[in-house]
Amino acid sequence: MPDQNQKHKLLILLTIVIALGAAIFVVIRQMPGKFQSFEYEKVFDSPAQDARIGKVTKRITLEGFHPHQFSVGQWQAQTVIALSNRSAIHIIDTDCKIITSITIDTEPTAIKMIGPAESPRLITAANNKLQIIGLEKNDLIFSLDIPNDKALISSITANDNYIYAADAQAKCIWQINLPLNEELKDYDPDGTTICPLGTKQFVLPSAHFEIKTAINGTDIWAANTGNHRLDKYSPDIAEPTDSWGHPSFQPDGFAGCCNPASFTILADGKFVTAEKGNVQVKLFSESGRYMSLIVDRRDFLRPEAFKTMIFPMVDSIPSEPDSIYILDTTTESILVVDIQ
Numbered sequence: 001m002p003d004q005n006q007k008h009k010l011l012i013l014l015t016i017v018i019a020l021g022a023a024i025f026v027v028i029r030q031m032p033g034k035f036q037s038f039e040y041e042k043v044f045d046s047p048a049q050d051a052r053i054g055k056v057t058k059r060i061t062l063e064g065f066h067p068h069q070f071s072v073g074q075w076q077a078q079t080v081i082a083l084s085n086r087s088a089i090h091i092i093d094t095d096c097k098i099i100t101s102i103t104i105d106t107e108p109t110a111i112k113m114i115g116p117a118e119s120p121r122l123i124t125a126a127n128n129k130l131q132i133i134g135l136e137k138n139d140l141i142f143s144l145d146i147p148n149d150k151a152l153i154s155s156i157t158a159n160d161n162y163i164y165a166a167d168a169q170a171k172c173i174w175q176i177n178l179p180l181n182e183e184l185k186d187y188d189p190d191g192t193t194i195c196p197l198g199t200k201q202f203v204l205p206s207a208h209f210e211i212k213t214a215i216n217g218t219d220i221w222a223a224n225t226g227n228h229r230l231d232k233y234s235p236d237i238a239e240p241t242d243s244w245g246h247p248s249f250q251p252d253g254f255a256g257c258c259n260p261a262s263f264t265i266l267a268d269g270k271f272v273t274a275e276k277g278n279v280q281v282k283l284f285s286e287s288g289r290y291m292s293l294i295v296d297r298r299d300f301l302r303p304e305a306f307k308t309m310i311f312p313m314v315d316s317i318p319s320e321p322d323s324i325y326i327l328d329t330t331t332e333s334i335l336v337v338d339i340q
Contacts, residue, residue: 051292052292052293052294052295052296053283053293053294053339054281054293054294054295054299054324054337054338054339054340055337055338056299056335056336056337057323057336057337058094058335058336059333059334059335060081060092060094060095060333060335061096061332062083062096062332062333063332065083065090065332066085066332067083067084067085067327067329067332068084068085068107068329069084069108069109069111069313070082070083070313070315070327070334071112071113071315072113072315072316072325073114073115073117073120074115074117075091075117075120075135076118077117078093078094079093079094079317079319080093080094080099080113080120081093081325081334082111082113082122084107084111084124085107087107088101088102088103088104089101089108089111089122089124091122091135094336100135100138102122102133102138104124104126106126106127107126108124108125108126109125109126109152109153109154110124110153110154110155110156110165110166111123111124111125112156112157119134119135120135121133121134121135122135123156123158123163125146125156125165127153128145128147128149129143129144129145129146130144130145130153130156130163130165130176131143144176144194146165146174146194147174147194148167148170148174150170151165151167151169151170152167152168152169152207153165153166153167153168154166154168154207154208154209155209155210155211156211157211157212157220158213159220160179160217161177161178161179161235162175162176162177162235163178164176164197164211164220166210166211166222167209168204168206168207170196171198171199172196172197172198172199172202173197173198174194174195174196174197175195175196175197175236176193176194177194195236196238197233197237197238198222198233198238198240199238201224201231201239202222202224203224203226204226204258205225205226205257205258206225206257206258206276208225208258208259208261208262208276208311209222209223209225210222210223210260210261210262211223212263212265213265214232214265215267215268215269218235219232219234220233221233221265221271222240223262223263224243224245225257225258225259225260226257228245228246228247228248228255228259229243229244229245230243230244230245230260230263230271231243244287245288251282251290254273254275255277256276256277259273259275259276259277259278260273260274260275261274261275261276261311262274262312262313262314264314264316264324265316266316266321266339267316267318267321268286269286270283270285270286270291271283271284271285271288272294272314272316272324273314274311274313274314274326276311277311279296279297279311279312280293280296280297281296281312281314281324281326281337282294283339294324294339295326295335295337299335300312300330300331300335301331312326312335313326313327313329314327315327322338322339323336323337323339324336324339325337
């Protein structure tokens with residue numbers, strides 16, 4: 001039998017454990033992010049129905065495609081969508097008709113359609129390997145390796161002179177001097193310069209790390225998700241030249257562990273953002289000023305504010321300045337949304 005001192009010590013220890021557990025519970029309830037999933041219904045309750053400025057004009061059902069990545073582009077004067085899964089990359093039109101398919105050995109972690117519209121190309125990333133594929137002939141035009149054997153390329157963007165690859169493992173953006181306005185057939189991969197941007201700037205609690213080309217066609221924007229902001233980078237400059245965004249449960253900020261998880265830039269320079277855990281797609285001005293809610297969970301036919309940790313991915317193209325495309329992997333569908 002324990003003596004009175006032992007009983008007293010056990011009682012004190014039990015009291016400390018209970019108090020510590022209560023304190024941790026209170027802190028967790030006040031933290032944004034995955035620990036607060038049970039609070040999303042209340043915290044992220046959307047404004048009234050008429051406050052949304054997006055109108056869903058089409059729902060493209062992707063049953064059987066099981067898409068993980070997507071990219072929107074133009075091909076022969078029509079809008080097309082690239083979808084990737086574990087076994088293939090499919091190029092479809094907006095009626096879900098397959099235009100062409102590419103069989104793959106390794107599932108891509110990022111894909112990006114690039115011009116010209118007469119003969120578009122597709123950039124893919126799997127592990128540390130980037131490939132450029134011609135869609136008309138399904139031929140491999142170019143291939144190169146990122147100088148990181150453990151690379152996790154989560155997003156790709158490009159302009160006339162560079163390809164940019166966001167590496168969630170190295171927490172940097174690889175700038176690759178590859179003039180895409182050339183044929184590339186005779187381009188020497190050994191002469192390709194690859195250098196990292198933002199090696200000390202990014203806080204990435206997860207692999208959600210997206211980049212998009214800026215409206216000027218030269219700079220790029222990157223989602224610095226752990227810092228709840230977007231950063232702008234210029235060619236050959238290692239630190240951001242501009243930033244906007246802040247952590248907040250209010251509509252003008254980003255909550256959770258890693259947001260904005262996806263974003264796109266419209267033809268007029270405005271930003272469209274989508275968040276992990278918060279099924280809302282929002283519109284911001286060129287300078288990052290919150291403008292309006294575009295769509296929310298009701299438009300995704302999802303009555304719960306927080307259903308899974310899946311987030312909608314957004315994309316857009318200059319030829320459709322007032323439209324966005326939203327991939328919802330939970331319901332395997334794409335929403336075409338016009339901004340009113």
